[in-house]
Amino acid sequence: MTTVRSLHDREAVPAAADDTGGFRQRLLDGLAASIAEKGYRGTTVADIVRRARTSRRTFYEHFASKEECFIVLLTAANAEMIRRVSAAVDQTAPWTTQVRQAIEAWIACVESEPAIMLSWIRDVPSLGDAARRLQREVMEAFVSVIQTFCDTEEWRAAGVGPVSRQVVIMLLGGLRELTATTVEDGGRVGDFTEVAVQSSIALLGPRAEA
Incomplete structure (x- = not known):
């Protein structure tokens, strides 16, 4: 999952005065960096403002809570992931190639910030209504994108789709x-690329819709 800056860049944000949008982004980057170090539950507002090199007052001017x-x-982050996956798929390519392109783009996003993705999967379900709404909205957005990919002449000509x-x-x-x-066990997400590709092909193929 990808945000605007890399973790290295987040650590290098200067302490100089900034505009409102800049402060907001620094706070978001501070949260992301703290999650990478100690997880969402271990992160406090104090951790975020320390990394953003600003104050608690500034934090609460932008956000009501952690x-x-x-x-x-x-x-x-999810909007960026959807954008990158969508951009990676060549809808004129064979359908199995399209599946590989989508999976590889998705894995590349996850590998860029695995701690954020892990927190998204494990922490969001236990949070409040707003977080659960976001989880549902993101799922529906991904469903829409994948169904769109699978409902083209290329897919139908191959006897697969719509899905x-x-x-x-x-x-x-x-x-x-x-x-x-995989992340919890200390593994590398990219190592399961082939399993993910082949499993996705099997699931999306003709038998899945028979």
Whole structure:
């Protein structure tokens, strides 16, 4: 999952005066960096403002709580992931190639910030209504994107697609859990690329919709 700056860049944000948008982004970057170090639950507002090199007063001028800051961070990160996955897929390519392109782009996003993705998967379900709404909205956005990919002449000519919402949800759920357990076990997400590609092809193929 990708945000605007790398973790290295976040650490290098200068302490100089900034405009309102700049302060807001610094706080988001501070949260992301703290999650990478100690996880969302271990992160405090004090950690965020220290990394952003600003004050608690500034934090509360932009966000009502740590959870609200987290939701804004994840909203932007998921929007960027959807954009990158969409851009990676050549809809004129064979359908199996399109699946590989989408999976590889998704994994590249996760590998850029695995701690953020893990927090998205593990922490959001236990948070409040706003976080759960975001989780549902993001799932629906991914469902829409994948169904759009699978409903083209290229897919229909191959005897696959359109793909049902239920199948897409199963696909997304499997990828999320495989990602979470891999990161928790200290593994590299990219190592399961081939498993993810082949499993997705099998799930999205003709038998899945028979």
